Amino acid sequence: MFPAFYFLLITVCILPTLPGLLGVVITALGYMPPLGLTQFSFNGFSQVLQWQGVEHAIALTFYTTAASCFLACLFTFAIIQTCWGARLWQRIESALSPLLAIPHVAFAIGFAFLFAPTGMGVRLLYSLLPTNLSTHAVSETALLINDPYGLGLIVMLALKETPFLVLMSIPVLQQLNIEQTQKVSASLGYNRAQTWLKCIFxxxxxxxxxxxxxxxxYSVSVVDVAQIIGPTNPPTFAVLVWQWFIDPNLQLMPRAAAGAIMLFVIGTILLGITVAIEWLLTQCFKQWQWSGRYGFALPGKSLFTLLLALTALIIPILSLWSVALRWRFPDVLPTRYSLRFWQLEWSHILSTINISVVIALISASIGLCFAIVAHEYRIKHQWHIPNYIIAIPMLIPQLSLLFGLQVLTLFSSLNTYLLWVCWAHLFFVFPYVYLAxxxxxxxxxxxxxxxxLSLGKTPFHVWLKIKLPQLSSAFIxxxxxxxxxxxxxxxxxxMLGAGRISTLTTEAVTLASGSDRRITAIYALCQALLPLGFFILARRINQRKTINV
Incomplete structure (x- = not known):
């Protein structure tokens, strides 16, 4: 039974990577018989390179990705350096779930509502500062939303990815035996900051x-967040490739596929740069690790407080905008409130919530079953597919895979778009569930x-009565x-739904491009509260289990 299920998960969640990449490569070389393109050529790559402003878009992608990832890594190290082992750390671990629960799109919309030239942050500045100073502050904060340098995109991505890196740091730090390292370092005269910088980092x-x-x-291929707060003329390269994908002229599809290939190359180069920087810091230039006792403490507590405050402000700001009937600038609060927009949108948003939840439950439940099968197969047969192969959907830009998967679905001649969307979600959900x-x-x-087993119980009975209670919290x-x-x-x-399946995320991104802020806030608020509600439910279930035990 296990081999059959393991083969099924490989077929559904891992093998499609190959036709996904192969499909985009063939299309980039100009071979698409349904469109009358039967000759291989490099015209798609030529069209990409001839596009006006493509060099700027590629440079923006390199710059924003590298800067946001560097800042996220720096913020993460500052938090663990300052707070690991302290009383505050338990609160940080408790706060990670709600921080991770808020999707990137909802966070980006809240970030835009806060730092836009007419956002809540500017309104507060107008109320607290003199007119001349507040006017200067408005001109400065305007650089954070749709600015040509991508500063807002960098800051937003860095802040949103920091909780993920902090969560991933927990098992790493548990393996490093931090307490013993600190004792040995203290005996040699090093303080906490020096120990973390020279010994633990x-x-x-x-x-x-x-x-x-x-x-x-993720950062190199992000489209939704970049459309909301990123540069617009030109946009990042991922947004530019997406615009080519949705071009109504299908004869230009090789250009979009070539752009997806180039996006994959850019991501690979950035991954190589990440490894090179790591090697330079830890293996090549080691003198800083023993050159005296100089060390510096980073403001980890302040950074985490800022991150928590920004995330906590998102839901109140979205809630205010969703019920604001009249809100003149620079008033701090609306002068008139109304539920009119909720009443107008409720029927549509309820159906959107239903389809979003159905897709999420199907993909997450199947992904959980597949992950359990994969781990049990590894334990039973002492063989498994390496983690880095399972994690390929996490490590390759989505556009570089999705076009090939879309071409793969076209050969089936089935118009079951909901099925394809569930499969696409499962394809990207499974690695996260497996690694969790x-x-x-x-x-x-x-x-x-x-x-x-030694007591005569069957393997299934042992798993059901012994292992399941032990791992049920992790499963949830x-x-x-x-x-x-x-x-x-x-x-x-x-892409897999061909525009026929609408979820909260697709609606929120579309509305954030220029619709009424009140309607945008409604969809962003629902998108933020929905996963947060599931995390709260999971925590309540685990707490109740602990009490019963």
């Missing part, structure tokens, strides 16, 4: 390679299973992670 950074790869791949269960499975004591948490990942998918929904 060189061990921590190499073990964070995979999480850093994941945020590099990797730590709990490795920490599970297999001797408990051996004792159950991984399932909720899968739901939140599915609810945040934008490109898979649009």
């Amino acid at each position: 060189p061990q921590w950074l190499p073990k964070m390679r995979f999480p850093l790869f994941a945020i590099v791949a 269960l990797d730590g709990p499975y490795r920490s599970y004591d297999q001797r408990l299973t051996q004792i159950g 948490f991984a399932w909720v992670i899968g739901i939140s990942v599915s609810l945040a998918q934008y490109l898979p929904t649009l």
